Amino acid sequence: AQTVTQSQPEMSVQEAETVTLSCTYDTSESDYYLFWYKQPPSRQMILVIRQEAYKQQNATENRFSVNFQKAAKSFSLKISDSQLGDAAMYFCAYRSEYSGGGADGLTFGKGTHLIIQP
């Protein structure tokens, strides 16, 4: 079974600075998808960014980018020019390319609580 580990329960960053959230995962599969979801307080989880494992190029969405290291099974999220609205829980998630055995579902890490200091 796959596991996802987020080793930072909480991170704090000054507004306008850059912060990197860590995520590692364990899998024996070669094809899979990785995601970062953001959950603001009392709001639903929204997708921040996704990465297909077969793509070597790191995904980027505006101020959000990832550092995907397939061999190291690492998938960190970098947030540039942090804004107050970035404050949230951030979840790293994995999904298999294959079906069966619950693979429809995402496997989540425990989350990192990001605090933005004004």
Add this chain to the structure above:
Amino acid sequence: EPEVTQTPSHQVTQMGQEVILRCVPISNHLYFYWYRQILGQKVEFLVSFYNNEISEKSEIFDDQFSVERPDGSNFTLKIRSTKLEDSAMYFCASSVRRPPTDTQYFGPGTRLTVL
């Protein structure tokens, strides 16, 4: 922008009672999911649903759980006889296409408290 909605936001029930959690997925989505998050633990996949039947389910989704789409809009999770350990946040999600190619959109969750 369309969103997944869930009702109620908080449900309190007595152990042994049946509860039904409701979700309205995004209207053109075809795949539906339930997840749960016990306090302090990870979000865990329960079940996926497509074309009026369960597509996949996890080990957690045992006989006390059931899902259905009773009409064209609602997607429900029923817990037949609640236990204390069922206390958790329950998230509904939906996607347009079958995993893994498509993004899952999540609702805000229902907090279930079993006393």
